[in-house]
Amino acid sequence: MQFIKPGTKIDFVGRRKLAFGFSGLLILISIVSLIVHGGPNYGVDFAGGILIQVSFKEPTDAGRIKTGLQEVGLAEALVQRFGDQVGREFLIRAQQREDMDLSQLGNEVEKSLTKLYGQGQVEIRRVEMVGPKVGADLREKALLAMFAAILFIAVYISGRFEMKWLASAFMAAAIGLASYLGYLAGAGLTVLILVAVIVALGLCWLMKLKYALGAIVALIHDVIITVGIFSLTNKEFTLPIVAALLAIIGYSLNDTIIVFDRIRETLGKTRRQEFGRVINRAVNDTLSRTILTSLTTLLVVLALLFLGGGVIHDFAFALTVGIIIGTYSSIFVASPILLLFPEGMVKPKPVPVEAPRPAPEPIEAESEAPAEVSAPAGPAPVKKKRAKAKTKKKKKR
């Protein structure tokens, strides 16, 4: 069985303007939504407060629960239906307030609801209470994790893709230094992450690490849009969601790396093709794999989303969104970005078609001479060929 017939030639690169526009729009919507909502909708983990999951023997409604909550000073608490048993399970959330002693609130809610509904009718299934201090700590920890992940991944892909470990060491040092300076200047962690991202992107551009640039852009793209969709759907941002985001980063890069690997391989095989066509061919060649993997991963994540129950629902939702966006970005964002570089800077210019010069193959060719080269290779200035042969050797390690 085959979904994608061999030899499929979809012009992904040609539609990059459309794709960039679409991505730009999604990012814009995400950012606007985040601004309108005043940042991510932090859950109990990060904002501090209390979350109580209650289940009832008999179906009830939020209004009645609220009357029970008034007694314990939780009139403003949010009461939400939860899980798939209609009317039987609810989440009660309350934000941290100055004068509140959260540590006993779970007990008080249980007492008050039991009074209202009767003995044995109410079960407190889960209590999550996070004081403001711990909330701030957790927020910091989560941001630190994101920061570390971005740092390590930026270093890894700039080193691995381009085989320029020196450059990647330099990158690590630069990001480290910039963050340290930012830290000394008293910048918050969010700013530090922004600094790290900008430094990483800037360095990729300056050092012409185009693959690393593409991968990092795709990664940021995926994270922003996933966070944006969370903001749009008003879902809460909690610790497991951060874990999901990191998993998405890993997954999206996984996809991107496979396409990039193919681009480099195709570059080695076909010597005189326009870069855009090489990218197209590589994306098409890996399309079958990209779609299959996304499909199997989606299958299991959807199973988790629909069968996993309320506690894991948002986590599964984040993964679902991230996998879809990640797959899209590795095809439509990461690869076309490679074309943003002025070609002369990163790779020998394609030889102008109008100047064919029948000449014997240079010696370097025999070391590569792949069997599948389609078009007979035209000549190219020897100097440029050598440069290419060099990159190829490196790649083969």
Place this chain on the structure above:
Amino acid sequence: MSRQLKWRAGLIALMLALALLYLTPSLTDRLPMWWGSVLPSNKISLGLDLQGGMHLILEVETKEAVKSTAERILQDLRQSLRDKKIPFADVTRPGDGANIEIVFLKDEYVAGLKDLVAERFDELKVGDARTDEGRVKVQLNFKPEAAQRIRRLAAQQALQTIRNRIDEFGVSEPEIIPQGEDRILVQLPGISDPKRAKALIGRTAQLEFKLVDDEADVNRAVATGQVPPGLELLYEHQVDKETGRVTKRPFLVKKRTLLTGRYITEARVQIDSQFNEPYVLVTFGGQGAKLFERITEANVKRRLAIILDGRINSAPVIQEKIPGGTARITGAFTMEDARDLAIVLRAGALPAPVKILEERTVGPSLGLDSIRRGFKSMIVGGLAVVVFMVIYYGLSGAVADLSLMLNVLLIMGGLAAFRATLTLPGIAGIILTIGMAVDANVIIYERVREELRLGKTPKAALEAGFAKATWTILDANVTTLIAGLVLFQFGTGPVRGFAVTLSLGIVATLFAALVFSKFVFDYLVTARRLAKLSI
């Protein structure tokens, strides 16, 4: 089979055997007796979110320990100044209460104070004397290292006390771990009454005996809010059993603590035969018993307030000298209250109050629910993938499915072997791995298909496919491994469980795809001379 194939078969068999060996204790309860002595017997431990239980982060308010030390020193200092015949007007703890201020009427006494502090209170630092409206005020502060030591000791002691209390309460496999300078992480798996456990852990349980000053006018103190120096206003709470109403009765007691719960050697629940009510009988051992005897002897016919956490429990009149060092703590207790009070008194008081900073409680029914739903989604999602692979890749799909099963087995075995904890996000990590693991096979198969289209024989196509795919697979998985390791470093609890299964999953995937799948294909084409590849 060639030698090399045999060698690989051996390696795979070894890994499989190890995984099964580590998994067996988790799968069955009826292990033979000899198993534990030679083979691993630990089960996969479940996180609190799966087995239910309570997770608490406590903060020891060590500042309060500094304050109470200051109060104790203040009392000593007052006595010492009197003994040395140094006249002073007042000794107080102004401001936040962590330092002491002494007021003299003439500054010639300051030198005497300095000598006294140097001689007997070397944890204090004497500040400069300030003259204010003819009075001389001297501030005494803790030396920074002394304050630090008090705080550290308080944190350590609180940790020990909480350990003792939980031990007495009886929780299987509790975890009580210090975090940072003044925080304590407490994890109580499978606890059925979180409310009670919380009360037990959080209670300061400071038992104090102080004399009631019956000459002072209590009512005036309550009305005006002005408490005579050296005394404090405390209340006795009495609960009416019928109406449940609480009445508060005020007392003026001397600030000086005569005896604390520190000397308690035993605390037992007894039943009062007269009222058929439980009470707690505390026993002071050795020095405490002597102290108690002396106190009661010196204060016959006066009232001794028994104070628990700043509240008067009772204030009986001392009828006569009490030898033997026992005291009753009464109150309208339920049996359970009395038992818990006995536990905390036996385990000792917290040197400072603790505050609950974070609480996560999962009821056992929700935990079971999560396990059930988690495994259900794993099976449904897994089956979908398994069926899909066979439809799409035929026999090769079945090989991928086999390596998928090996993969899950290795993850579970790894969990048991590394004594990692399985959480709900951890189950999600396994599910995600199931989806992503076939990716390795897909990469290989797509490559092999390409090679086959070029007209290669199955053997050559497999060789080329594996060779080209290996680096891609390694590359692609490293990034997820980085994300997993970062998460492991920064995450706690459930999230860490996700990091564990995700990272284990990647390692298992690499093994299953690059070693196991390759072995199966090599076996098929070399040993079985497979002519046509179903892929």
